[in-house]
Amino acid sequence: MHYDIAAKVLMEKCRGEIPRRFLGLSVAESSLLQELPQETVSLKRSDFPMLVTDESGEQRLVLLEIQSQWDRDIPLRLLDYRSRYLLKHQVEAISCILLLRPSGAAVTCYKDTEVTYSYRLIRVYELDAREIIQEKVLCLMPFVPLMQHGKELVDRADSALYESSLPREDKADMLTVMTIFSGLISSELPHLLVSRRRDIMIESAAYDIIKQEGHEQGLRQGKIQEAREGILDNLEARFDVVPASIVREIEGIEDLPILKALRRNSVKVSTLDEFKDLMKNITR
Template identity: 30%
Template sequence: MHYDIAIKRLMEMGGTGILRTIAGLELRELRTLDELPQEQTALLRCDYAAQFTDMQGGEGIVLVEFQTRWQEDKILDLVAYTVQRMRRHKLPVIPIMLLFNPHSAARDFFERGPLRRFEFRLVKIWEIEAADLLATDQPWLWALSPLTHDGVAAAGKVDNLLHTAPVSKTERSDLLTIFVIFMGMRDTLVTQQIIERRRELMIESPFYEMIKQEGREEGREEGREAGREEGLVKGLRGSLLDVLSVHLGEIPLPLQSRIAAVNDAVLLRQWFQIALRCKSLAEFEKRLDG
């Protein structure tokens, strides 16, 4: 699943509550940071980066990397993200890794060669009880429940909670769809049942297109990399146009042409993330050129 964009949306909706509950960070405010400039190597693209203000008024940067499986070398990526953001923002950086699946070697530090010791916060999501997330009044935490060790068993309850969550219809649609994306990593049958039951609401979320696109991608023959890339770009382009037209209004022809000319999946993902945070088409175009 293309869950990286979904994760950013989830963090933007309830990042302070998520980090307080699962990482022990008491933050007053989070401001999502844009992707690094395109000239930076693709290595320096973490799942979520934000500038924070804590309860005492102190400022810093928090980096969150979501990992499905433990890979020690991924810590080197986290080192690179941390150093780059320290240099760019001149602020303290708190690196966090959220690990989905159990692994006996998982640890919260790295030591190798000249890198004597790099420490970060490791959150082992599989050790969390789904009930602990559901006991909160924060639906963004409910959406993470499939990743807990008993998350599949709680799927029906979470589905009902999210369907009646006291948030806007747009947020409810996004949360249900993100919940399904995470559930897809655990149980495909339960996932399909929820999609069939909640399709009418989920279809309003730009993330719903990702689920359909993922299904199309998985159905392609192995070895047809060019075809898969073309399909991915087409799906991302469609998702971007959908979120712009639904949430920001009619798209002018010059902007439509500009989007149609982009064949880079990474760039389209970045534009999609920017679109989710904009309040007007003018702001979106300004941020593209900024």
């Protein structure tokens, strides 16, 4: 899944709260920096350079990289764009990696024969989701599924965002990013969250990722199967035994509106033969 795009959406909304929470900075103002000219080909969309001004007026360059999994080249990549941005901005720099999934290979320092480079490594999966829920830190709710106790608190994070006073556009983005991040730990959670909040998620630019990854299709398939089962349950309740020929025909129907029509009529027909005739007429 395109977690880098989801991370970009989140950073645009929470460029103050994320450095405040994860780096302990007193953020008065922060802005995402524009990419440097094309010679910086090593930069990725998961890299987020920010110029942060604290409450005393001091500016810092914050170089943040959000990664779903560890890569041995991450430290060198971080060092590369740290150097490039420092040449332009000439202020104190803080380098940080937010790692979303567990890795035994992740390290906090790069060293070779000439260079020793230390940076901050935030293992999101080791953080306690209960603190985020208790403190109602809305900007960090999308990370909740990835944290300790996160799975059991996803519903509360979802409700906190949906019922918050955030602008509707921000809610849509936050809920969508949380859904995308939840795909890192579960194949079922994204479907559940989409089914619950699709009405608002479709307003987020990041929702295209969900459609590309098949969660929208998965939701539709779930509704199709639910409609099939509803028809068969109704027929069994009324006529005891449903012939295998009817079962096969229903299982072969992929059109959701047709299945919904058959489900509605399955409680109205007087006989199975009447239902067979209905199927023939509707599926023509």
